[in-house]
Amino acid sequence: MTTRESPIGEDDLHAYVDGRILPDRVEAVEAYLKANPEAASQGAAWRTQRETLRDQLAAKASEPIPARLRISNIRASRRHRQFQQFRLVAASALLLVAGGTIGWIARGDVPTLNPAQPVMVSDAISAYRTFVVDATHPVEVKASEQDHLVQWLSNRLGKPIKAPDLTRFGFRLMGGRLLPASADDVAAQLMYDDDRGTRLTLYLRNGEKGETDYRFLREGNVSAFYWIDDGLGFALSAAASRERLLPIVEAVYRQIEQPK
């Protein structure tokens, strides 16, 4: 069936209204509209709508941009916040290491402090070490009940979560479990594995403050990337290289960003 022969659809009418119709369909659509006054008036109404909407919103797009939206100002306020966070961490670090490092810092050779490495990431790595070696019960709820798993963990965390699809990296979801965290908080662990038996966990924990870029940490043979987003802390851990984990963490990050 060639495009020319296929019957006119609503998608053709929208494409016609939006100026996205393919040249070889124009004739067919116009003939159709001529023969179908109902569809013609529908199309005309859609077109008027489109134009009116554009007109009414045009003024908004031509307003001068407020200063606070300039990228330089957005960056400056971000740096300001980061600096405050850094100062807090640096201050507590100084108290801890008092003596020795002082002279070092005085030389201007300030070591880069890892700002606010959350407890979360050590807990995530411990959970990783505990459960990846478990041959009989690595997960509490299996991936075969994925909907139930995701719903249950979302309810317990008090935030909608999802199990990212990592099949294009060769990792399949095995399942997940609920874990205790500090005070009133809970954590969830999703476990994946590949054909070679490499296991990877995504640890999620509620009650985290702020928002951070992802950071990398290596503890023994375990690599972990961790970040905080919208009140949830995330840590992706595996006994794999940073390079292997990096594209996976980016995929997780992207999938989580989609609200659906």
Add this chain to the structure above:
Amino acid sequence: MDETAILLEQHIPALRRYAYALVRQHDAADDLVQDCLERAVRRWHLRHRDGDLKAWLLTILRNQFINIYRQKRRRGMHFALEDIVEPAASDSAPDSSTAIRDILAGLDTLPEDQKSVILLVGVEDLSYDEAARVLGLPVGTVMSRLSRGREKLREYLETGRTAVLRRVK
């Protein structure tokens, strides 16, 4: 000004327009744009280099909008789209001719996904595929939301009533 800033700033007018059409309050719209830009700066390394920057930014903005909406609902606030939009123009008696009503007020009566697809395709000039990516939906679904939205809007503009209200009557 560096290249990133130039690339991003080009899209600020469109972001403000889309945000304003969603929330219908000038300050709240700019808050949304600011959040979106902060996120974009932070995640600059995550954008698809070959992808369309405008579509990427609109995706971030819409996700932020939906997250705020969800959070407010979770906190138990009575929250509907209508609560954050300015009161619609008073409903004058239905004009039998193609009444000139405030089309933005009509848009506010639509569910968010239908509203967004109309804006992204009709105002922001995204292709159907790009709009589908922004909304995280298959393109077929996007087309049917576009049809439903445009028809409801047509009904609103012609009669001043939403299809839902008519069905209830």
